[in-house]
Amino acid sequence: MMYILEKKNVDQTLSEWSAKYEVYTPQKVEAYSQFLPFTESSELALNEPLNTRYPPKSLFLPQSEVMLKYNKRLNKFDEIKILPEKRIIFGIRPCDASAITLLDTVFDTDEYQDPYWTERRENTILVGLGCSEPPSTCFCTTVGYGPFNQDGLDALMTELDDVYVVEILSDKGQKLFSNFPASSKDQEQSVLNIQLKAKDLMEPAFETENLKQTLDQLFESDYWSEIAESCLGCGICTFLCPTCFCFDIVDEVQRNERIRNWDTCMFRIYSQEASGHNPRPTRAERTRQRLMHKYSYWLDHIDKIGCTGCGRCVRHCPVGLDIRAMLRAASNFEREVVNVG
Numbered sequence: 001m002m003y004i005l006e007k008k009n010v011d012q013t014l015s016e017w018s019a020k021y022e023v024y025t026p027q028k029v030e031a032y033s034q035f036l037p038f039t040e041s042s043e044l045a046l047n048e049p050l051n052t053r054y055p056p057k058s059l060f061l062p063q064s065e066v067m068l069k070y071n072k073r074l075n076k077f078d079e080i081k082i083l084p085e086k087r088i089i090f091g092i093r094p095c096d097a098s099a100i101t102l103l104d105t106v107f108d109t110d111e112y113q114d115p116y117w118t119e120r121r122e123n124t125i126l127v128g129l130g131c132s133e134p135p136s137t138c139f140c141t142t143v144g145y146g147p148f149n150q151d152g153l154d155a156l157m158t159e160l161d162d163v164y165v166v167e168i169l170s171d172k173g174q175k176l177f178s179n180f181p182a183s184s185k186d187q188e189q190s191v192l193n194i195q196l197k198a199k200d201l202m203e204p205a206f207e208t209e210n211l212k213q214t215l216d217q218l219f220e221s222d223y224w225s226e227i228a229e230s231c232l233g234c235g236i237c238t239f240l241c242p243t244c245f246c247f248d249i250v251d252e253v254q255r256n257e258r259i260r261n262w263d264t265c266m267f268r269i270y271s272q273e274a275s276g277h278n279p280r281p282t283r284a285e286r287t288r289q290r291l292m293h294k295y296s297y298w299l300d301h302i303d304k305i306g307c308t309g310c311g312r313c314v315r316h317c318p319v320g321l322d323i324r325a326m327l328r329a330a331s332n333f334e335r336e337v338v339n340v341g
Helices: 007-018 094-107 115-122 171-177 185-200 211-217 223-227 283-302 312-316 323-340
Strands: 002-006 022-029 032-037 064-071 076-078 087-092 124-129 155-159 163-168 247-252 257-262
Touching: 002 007, 002 185, 007 022, 007 163, 087 094, 094 115, 094 124, 094 283, 115 124, 124 171, 155 171, 155 185, 163 171, 163 185, 211 283, 211 323, 223 283, 223 323, 283 323, 312 323
Parallel strands: 022 087, 087 124, 124 155
Antiparallel strands: 002 163, 022 032, 064 076, 064 257, 155 163, 247 257
């Protein structure tokens, strides 16, 4: 079933939803966009060609969150509220919604459920916005997704001239849009044409067939030193990645709090052991961990690549390192090694 949301009614619709839900939308923040709570003064960034700089995974896994708090005066632990208000994330791109489903396999499994993650997921409706003109830095189709991929979404919007055509993908989405006007056959055909065209616009960024085997074979090679030579070790690629989930848990004694903070395998101290030994002493080993995790270890874990091709690491690396070029170089390096042998 498909419905119509007229562009002129978007602000009014979001305001009406705000009476029942906490609504997050992509909004302009200086020279970029970010998901923030919607208000009447919000400057929406639905027409931005690029994704939000800061991934919406932070709405499920905050960059810093209190897990436990001790009340010294009462000599007991204070209750930490986990349950968020029911909320809508409006205008999330398919790559970011797909990333959240990948993180579900880490934080919500048969063996382990992270209560902070699962409660936020249960209380959230994801309304996606497909990418009619994917940016050149994106490569979602290469890694098994697409500019109108439906994974993780409750509804998916496709932009036409003066309306968004909304495809319903779950009961949550149906409940949210059931009172909206239905789309016409012509509009639905236009949606199909736009979606097919967007997918055709995206050229393969690198070869994924046998990529895992290639990287595994290069584990001890000089390849990692070569591609990491320009890396600053700043961690931007991982902090802005929608599928990276490394964290550290620290006790803030002065505040009597236990806090979970984002961390990254690109930092030297991340893998340093209590003895002082570090199994990843240089950026070469840390770069290897980053690429191997996404393109080898995730496949061991769930038989899927752990990257949705959002392109943030390509756009925001301060020295212009491009993960697509790194992976193309891996195939070439492997062939050179084989030929020399």
